[in-house]
Amino acid sequence: MILELSKEQKVLLALFRLWNEGRKKVRYEDVVVRVFNDYPGEFHLKGYPDFPDTGDAVHKPLYDYRKKGMVVASNKMFSLTAQGVTEAERLEALEKGKPKPTETRHRLERDAQIEIERIKHLEGFRLFLAGKQEDIIDSDLFEYLGVSVRSTKNDFIGRLETMKSAITALANSGLKDPILVASRQFHEFLLNRFAESIASKSRRGAKLEKGA
Amino acid sequence: MEPAVSIVEERNVIDDHLLDIIGNEFKFSHEKGLPEWIKNSVDAYIRRDPPIADDEQYVVLNFRDGQKGESAIFECVDFCGMTSEDIDKAFKRWGDPRAASRGQNKRVFGGHGNGGKFYMRQMFERSHFITYQNGKLSIFGFSENRKYGFAKGFKDKPCSPSEALRLAGISGLAVPQAVIEQVLKGKSGFTVVRGIHPSKIKGAIAFARLCEKVRFHPQARKIVQRKPIRILHNGQLVLERLESERVEVRTGFENLPQVPIPTLLPYEEDGHIDEIEFANKKYPAGHLKLMVSKEPFGRNSRISELNCIDVLGEIGVIASYRIHELPHIKQYAQAEFIFGECYCPILEDPDEDCVKNDREKLIDGPKSRALLRWIAEKVDDVGRAIEKEEAQARKQQNLKLTDSFNNILNTWKNQFMDKVLGEVLGGLGVGSAVGGAGDDGTGGGVKPKSDSKGGSGGQGQGKGGGEGDQPKKGHQHPVVLLSSLNPDPFGNGESLHLSPRHSPVYQRPIDVEHGIYWINTSRPLATAILERHGAESPRWREYHFQRFVDIIVMEALHTMEKKGMELTFDIVENKINDVIKSVHDNALQNLSPFLL
Numbered sequence: 001m002i003l004e005l006s007k008e009q010k011v012l013l014a015l016f017r018l019w020n021e022g023r024k025k026v027r028y029e030d031v032v033v034r035v036f037n038d039y040p041g042e043f044h045l046k047g048y049p050d051f052p053d054t055g056d057a058v059h060k061p062l063y064d065y066r067k068k069g070m071v072v073a074s075n076k077m078f079s080l081t082a083q084g085v086t087e088a089e090r091l092e093a094l095e096k097g098k099p100k101p102t103e104t105r106h107r108l109e110r111d112a113q114i115e116i117e118r119i120k121h122l123e124g125f126r127l128f129l130a131g132k133q134e135d136i137i138d139s140d141l142f143e144y145l146g147v148s149v150r151s152t153k154n155d156f157i158g159r160l161e162t163m164k165s166a167i168t169a170l171a172n173s174g175l176k177d178p179i180l181v182a183s184r185q186f187h188e189f190l191l192n193r194f195a196e197s198i199a200s201k202s203r204r205g206a207k208l209e210k211g212a
Numbered sequence: 213m214e215p216a217v218s219i220v221e222e223r224n225v226i227d228d229h230l231l232d233i234i235g236n237e238f239k240f241s242h243e244k245g246l247p248e249w250i251k252n253s254v255d256a257y258i259r260r261d262p263p264i265a266d267d268e269q270y271v272v273l274n275f276r277d278g279q280k281g282e283s284a285i286f287e288c289v290d291f292c293g294m295t296s297e298d299i300d301k302a303f304k305r306w307g308d309p310r311a312a313s314r315g316q317n318k319r320v321f322g323g324h325g326n327g328g329k330f331y332m333r334q335m336f337e338r339s340h341f342i343t344y345q346n347g348k349l350s351i352f353g354f355s356e357n358r359k360y361g362f363a364k365g366f367k368d369k370p371c372s373p374s375e376a377l378r379l380a381g382i383s384g385l386a387v388p389q390a391v392i393e394q395v396l397k398g399k400s401g402f403t404v405v406r407g408i409h410p411s412k413i414k415g416a417i418a419f420a421r422l423c424e425k426v427r428f429h430p431q432a433r434k435i436v437q438r439k440p441i442r443i444l445h446n447g448q449l450v451l452e453r454l455e456s457e458r459v460e461v462r463t464g465f466e467n468l469p470q471v472p473i474p475t476l477l478p479y480e481e482d483g484h485i486d487e488i489e490f491a492n493k494k495y496p497a498g499h500l501k502l503m504v505s506k507e508p509f510g511r512n513s514r515i516s517e518l519n520c521i522d523v524l525g526e527i528g529v530i531a532s533y534r535i536h537e538l539p540h541i542k543q544y545a546q547a548e549f550i551f552g553e554c555y556c557p558i559l560e561d562p563d564e565d566c567v568k569n570d571r572e573k574l575i576d577g578p579k580s581r582a583l584l585r586w587i588a589e590k591v592d593d594v595g596r597a598i599e600k601e602e603a604q605a606r607k608q609q610n611l612k613l614t615d616s617f618n619n620i621l622n623t624w625k626n627q628f629m630d631k632v633l634g635e636v637l638g639g640l641g642v643g644s645a646v647g648g649a650g651d652d653g654t655g656g657g658v659k660p661k662s663d664s665k666g667g668s669g670g671q672g673q674g675k676g677g678g679e680g681d682q683p684k685k686g687h688q689h690p691v692v693l694l695s696s697l698n699p700d701p702f703g704n705g706e707s708l709h710l711s712p713r714h715s716p717v718y719q720r721p722i723d724v725e726h727g728i729y730w731i732n733t734s735r736p737l738a739t740a741i742l743e744r745h746g747a748e749s750p751r752w753r754e755y756h757f758q759r760f761v762d763i764i765v766m767e768a769l770h771t772m773e774k775k776g777m778e779l780t781f782d783i784v785e786n787k788i789n790d791v792i793k794s795v796h797d798n799a800l801q802n803l804s805p806f807l808l
Contacts, residue, residue, distance in 0.1 A: 025778075075776035123713075137711050138720070149719050150770065201721050 008061035016088030028076040069162030082111035115166035119183050128186045141194045235334040243425035245331030247432035252328040253290035266438045274444040275419040283409035293345030293401020296368045337409035344376040345401035380404045386449035428517045430532035465504035473498040479582035488582045498556035508548040522553040525560045530567045531574045538588040543595025611697040613747035626689040632794040690727040731759045
C-alpha cells in the first residue's frame with residue numbers, strides 16, 4: 001500500500017533529494033523549486049498553478065523540522081541532520097510503497113548510533129561513569145547536545161529533541177550494554193541538573209530566530 | 213627437682229643516690245621548676261573543701277635579689293597550708309602518683325609527685341617550705357646535703373595566725389587584704405615554698421625574663437590562663453596577674469572541629485602493622501583540637517613555643533611537642549601557624565603508662581608514636597587547608613594586579629576591533645555579534661533582515677546604547693571580565709567562579725546576549741602561570757593577551773556566520789589568519805610597553 005505523505009513530509013523529502021545530490025547546504029529557493037517540481041499540485045502559488053509557493057507552505061515545515069532536530073538552518077541555508085536523513089529515508093520508502101522496516105528491537109537506527117557513539121567520547125560522560133557528578137558543568141550539557149552557548153533557540157531545541165529521540169530509541173531497543181544504560185542515565189542526569197538552563201535557553205533568543 | 217620457693221616480701225631499701233640519678237634526669241631549669249611549684253599550689257586549692265573559685269586561687273611568686281651576705285631567694289606562696297600528716301603521708305613520699313590527690317577523688321595537676329620536690333632538692337643550695345594550717349605551723353625542707361626533714365621545733369608548732377604570717381615573712385604580702393583576713397580568722401592556712409641560693413643565680417634576679425619563660429611553659433600555660441599568679445620582686449608587687457599569651461586566630465579557621473581519636477590507631481614498624489587501642493571501658497576516646505594562628509609563630513621567638521601540641525591527660529599537660537618535632541610532617545610552612553591540644557586520657561593508664569616524670573615528652577613506644585603520627589596527619593590536613601587558602605589569597609592578589617591590564621586590553625580592543633573586522637571581513641553589514649545599538653541602527657547590509665540585535669549599514673555603527681549597572685543589549689563592544697575577580701553583572705555583586713574544566717574563555721547564554729566574555733582564571737594553565745610567575749610577569753600578560761585574541765577570533769567567526777559567508781575551511785583559515793595578523797600588528801603598535 002502506498003501511503004500519502006503530508007505536505008510537511010514532502011518538503012523534507014524535497015530537501016533530502018537535493019541533499020542526496022551532494023548539496024550539503026541547500027538554499028531556501030532551491031527547496032521551494034524542488035518541492036514544486038515534485039508535487040506541483042500542492043505547492044503552487046494560490047491561483048497561479050505554474051508558479052511555486054514561496055511562503056509558509058515550505059517555510060514553516062522546514063522550521064518545524066528544525067525544532068525536531070532534523071534540519072539545520074542558517075541564513076536561509078538548510079541541511080539535514082543524521083536524524084533528518086533517517087526520517088527522510090523512511091518517508092521515501094513509505095512513498096514508494098516499500099514494506100515497513102523490520103523490528104528495530106535490539107538494534108539502533110544509524111542516527112541514534114551516531115549520537116550514542118558521540119556520547120561515549122564526552123569528557124562529561126567519563127566523569128559521570130567515574131561517579132564524579134559534582135565535576136560536571138554547564139559546558140558538558142552544551143557539548144552533550146552538540147551545540148554552543150551561541151546556538152539559536154531553535155537549534156538548541158532541535159538538538160535537545162534529537163538527543164531525546166536517540167535516548168528513546170535506545171530505551172526501545174532493549175539493549176542492555178552497561179555503557180548504553182549509563183548513556184540513558186547520563187541523559188536524565190543532565191536534563192535534571194541543568195533543567196533551569198535548558199528552560200532558559202529554550203525561551204531565550206526568540207528575536208535571533210528571525211531570518212535564520 | 214626444683215625446691216618450692218616462696219619469697220617473703222620486704223620494703224625496698226633505696227640509697228639516696230637514686231634520687232640524684234632521677235633528679236639529674238629532670239635537667240632542671242628554673243622556668244621548668246617554677247611551674248612545678250605553681251602546680252603544687254593549684255593542687256592544694258583544688259583539694260580544699262569547699263572549693264575555691266579560680267579567680268581566688270592566689271599563687272604568689274616572690275623573687276628576692278641576692279645582696280652582700282644574703283643569697284637570692286625564690287618563694288612561691290599559696291593560701292591553703294598543710295599539716296604534718298600531709299607532709300608525712302604525701303610530701304615525703306617519692307614517686308607516688310597518689311600523693312598529689314591525697315586520696316581524694318579530685319583531678320589534680322600533680323603527676324608522679326616528684327617535680328616540685330626535685331626542683332627544691334636539685335636547684336637550690338637549701339630549700340624549705342613553711343606551712344600553716346589549723347593553728348599549727350611546720351617547716352620542712354632540704355639541707356645542704358640534699359636530705360629532707362622538719363626544721364627543729366617546727367613540726368606542728370602551735371601558733372597564732374598573725375604569728376605564723378610573721379614567721380613566714382608574709383604579713384605584709386601584696387595580696388588582697390581579704391586573703392590575709394581569711395588566714396587571720398583561721399579559715400585558711402598558707403604555704404611558703406622557699407628556695408635559697410638558686411642555681412646559677414647570684415645577685416639580681418632576671419625575674420621578668422624568667423616569668424616570661426614560665427608563662428609560655430607547657431606545664432604552666434593552662435594554669436596561667438585561669439589562675440591569678442602574682443609576681444613580686446623583693447616583696448613589691450610588679451605584676452598583678454601573669455597573663456598567658458593570647459594568640460589571635462586566623463580568619464576562616466576560627467572554629468575547627470575537634471577530631472576524635474579513633475578507638476584503634478595503626479602502628480607500622482618493619483613492615484608489620486599493629487592496631488593500638490586508644491579507648492576502652494576505663495578510658496574514653498580522646499580528641500584533638502587544632503587551632504590556627506593569624507601570624508606564623510616563627511622559629512626563634514618566645515612565642516614560637518606556642519607552635520606546639522600539648523598532650524593532655526585527666527588534668528593538665530602530660531607532654532608537649534613542638535610542631536616540627538612531630539614525625540613525618542609534610543606541610544612545614546603551614547605548620548608554623550598551627551597549635552593545639554590533644555586530650556588522650558588512656559596515655560595515663562598505669563598498665564601502659566606513657567607519661568614521663570618531667571612531663572615534657574611521652575615515653576617513647578608504639579602507643580605514643582602511633583598517636584604522634586596520627587596527630588601529624590591531622591596537622592598536615594589543616595596545613596593543606598591553609599595552603600589552599602593561601603593560594604586563593606595569592607590568586608586574588610594576582611587578579612587584582614591583572615585587572616588593570618584587563619582594562620587596558622578592553623580599551624585597546626574597543627579602539628580597533630570593528631575596524632579590523634570590517635577591513636578583514638569586508639564590512640560589518642549586519643552588525644557585530646554582540647549587537648549594535650538596537651532600534652537606532654540604520655539597517656542595510658547584505659541581507660534583507662539583520663539577524664543580530666539591531667544593525668548598521670556598511671561599517672557604520674548603531675547609535676544609542678546607554679548607561680546603567682547592567683550591560684544592556686546593544687552594547688557596542690564585547691566586555692571581557694576576569695572570573696573570580698570582576699563582579700558578575702547578572703549576579704549579586706559576587707564574581708563568577710568557574711571550574712578548571714570550563715573553557716579558557718567562557719560565556720553563559722545571558723553573557724552572549726550582552727556581549728560579555730569571561731576569562732577563566734581557574735584554568736590549570738592560568739593558575740600555574742599566576743602561581744609561578746605572578747600577575748605582572750610577561751608570561752601572564754602574554755596568556756591574558758592571547759585570550760583577547762581568542763575572543764576577537766570568535767567575534768570574527770560569528771560575524772562571518774551572520775554575514776552569511778560560506779564557512780569552508782579555506783575561507784575560515786584565510787579570514788582567521790587575516791584577523792590574527794591585524795590583531796598582532798595593532799598590538800605591536802599599541803601594547804608594546806605591556807607585552808614586550
